[in-house]
Amino acid sequence: MGIDAGFDMVPPLSKGAVDRQNWQSFIEFIKGSYKNDDLEVKPNYIVFKVGEHPMLPFEGYKFLRFSSKVSGSHAKGADEYIDAVTRAAVVRFGSRVRAWHEAANVWGVYDWSEVNDSFRSYEQPDEPEIPTSMAQYVLGTEPKSDLNLPLFSIQPVTGKGKGLVARFNIGKGKRILSETPFFTTPNLVSGSLMESSIATKLKALSKTEQRQFLSLHNNFPGKHPFSGITKTNALPCGPDSVIGGVYPTICLINHSCLPNAHNSWNSDAKHETIHAIRLIKAGEEITISYDKGGPYDSRRAGLKRAFGFECNCSLCILPLAELQASDSRRRQIRLLDEAIGDPERVMIRPEESLADCQSLLRVLEEEYKDGVGVLIARLYYDAFQICITHGDQARASVFAERGFRSRVICEGEDSPETQNIKGLMENPATHRNSGVSKRWKTAKKLVPKGLDNAGFEKWLWRRGS
Ligand SMILES: [Zn+2]
Numbered sequence: 435m436g437i438d439a440g441f442d443m444v445p446p447l448s449k450g451a452v453d454r455q456n457w458q459s460f461i462e463f464i465k466g467s468y469k470n471d472d473l474e475v476k477p478n479y480i481v482f483k484v485g486e487h488p489m490l491p492f493e494g495y496k497f498l499r500f501s502s503k504v505s506g507s508h509a510k511g512a513d514e515y516i517d518a519v520t521r522a523a524v525v526r527f528g529s530r531v532r533a534w535h536e537a538a539n540v541w542g543v544y545d546w547s548e549v550n551d552s553f554r555s556y557e558q559p560d561e562p563e564i565p566t567s568m569a570q571y572v573l574g575t576e577p578k579s580d581l582n583l584p585l586f587s588i589q590p591v592t593g594k595g596k597g598l599v600a601r602f603n604i605g606k607g608k609r610i611l612s613e614t615p616f617f618t619t620p621n622l623v624s625g626s627l628m629e630s631s632i633a634t635k636l637k638a639l640s641k642t643e644q645r646q647f648l649s650l651h652n653n654f655p656g657k658h659p660f661s662g663i664t665k666t667n668a669l670p671c672g673p674d675s676v677i678g679g680v681y682p683t684i685c686l687i688n689h690s691c692l693p694n695a696h697n698s699w700n701s702d703a704k705h706e707t708i709h710a711i712r713l714i715k716a717g718e719e720i721t722i723s724y725d726k727g728g729p730y731d732s733r734r735a736g737l738k739r740a741f742g743f744e745c746n747c748s749l750c751i752l753p754l755a756e757l758q759a760s761d762s763r764r765r766q767i768r769l770l771d772e773a774i775g776d777p778e779r780v781m782i783r784p785e786e787s788l789a790d791c792q793s794l795l796r797v798l799e800e801e802y803k804d805g806v807g808v809l810i811a812r813l814y815y816d817a818f819q820i821c822i823t824h825g826d827q828a829r830a831s832v833f834a835e836r837g838f839r840s841r842v843i844c845e846g847e848d849s850p851e852t853q854n855i856k857g858l859m860e861n862p863a864t865h866r867n868s869g870v871s872k873r874w875k876t877a878k879k880l881v882p883k884g885l886d887n888a889g890f891e892k893w894l895w896r897r898g899s
Pocket residue numbers: 690691692745746747748749750
């Protein structure tokens with residue numbers, strides 16, 4: 435309980451030069467008027483160490499309200515600070531400052547949900563700005579707060595420019611964000627053609643979006659800057675797609691050879707999603723993979739060529755012996771992948787193809803630990819295909835179910851890929867290869883019950899049968 439008092443800014447300040455300068459001088463005045471005992475200067479706002487810790491953001495257009503309890507147990511001397519800051523604001527903003535005091539039956543103009551939204555925006559730095567129409571944060575339940583805080587902040591990361599850093603523990607499978615691209619474009623062969631095509635697309639964007647685009651890293655400086663930025667940042671719209679999309683926020687996510695997040699293009703929703711593929715701890719940088727992996731030398735050379743950086747991720751900085759072990763796993767992954775993809779062997783010796791799937795599963799888990807991500811979804815799909823090709827609906831449905839669960843983690847239920855595998859899980863016989871051979875013919879309902887884990891895995895992978 436207690437009485438609230440403070441002031442609202444009505445209408446809110448604009449981003450224009452006059453409002454910006456006035457706000458800046460107001461902030462400087464406040465900073466100069468109080469000592470560190472009274473307030474703390476955070477990267478994006480000032481917080482007073484009194485009452486309910488009222489805040490003033492550095493970006494004035496975000497500001498709606500400065501207030502605190504001024505009586506009761508949460509007041510702690512806030513009264514005089516509220517008065518003084520209100521007076522200082524009136525000097526600069528005149529009648530836009532609406533002072534209010536519940537004891538006098540004068541109430542704030544904005545409702546608290548709006549005000550709480552504005553508080554939440556303080557944490558987000560101004561550049562790059564995330565227009566709400568383009569970036570949609572999916573808000574987590576992690577923060578024990580009634581403010582729905584975004585799961586990450588954009589901040590400088592040592593040696594990498596900007597990056598996304600988790601503000602809370604983000605659980606495996608959680609959608610961190612989804613974002614619509616500025617534009618999509620094919621990777622055109624002619625530099626000048628691509629340049630003029632992108633120039634046209636840029637003209638259709640707002641000034642803010644244009645600035646955001648131009649602030650992205652360019653690994654190919656020269657006479658085609660728009661193409662250079664696009665080539666450095668575009669993410670393919672789907673695996674192996676020749677169309678790429680450039681994004682305001684997602685393009686700030688840095689690379690790791692052992693990423694903790696997965697990016698994927700949702701062709702229905704026409705947006706890119708980022709999901710945590712393992713638990714991401716608060717304070718940890720959110721990373722995706724820019725490449726297809728491979729051993730140390732080749733993958734680092736590839737990253738340097740395409741993106742212009744030396745990778746110093748948690749894998750690349752391991753001691754030599756551990757790197758060599760990782761390299762040998764990665765070579766094995768590639769070999770197994772190629773072997774599994776051999777359609778002739780699937781027809782003639784499917785048990786070998788299936789055994790390779792199981793080996794691949796083990797190596798992937800050893801190499802990527804808890805963050806295998808979409809590779810595991812692809813592996814289960816391969817195992818599904820091998821089984822359904824030979825009419826084994828029971829095992830096919832189990833593999834499809836595992837593939838489905840992996841897809842949900844990496845892409846969410848709304849992804850077309852997830853929906854596709856879900857359909858196959860329910861009706862494996864609808865797959866185009868279903869029953870090409872009758873060698874392993876089994877009905878879907880013949881999944882054994884009552885086996886322990888080891889027994890079930892043995893049945894599933896056709897070991898010892
Ligand atoms: Zn690396």
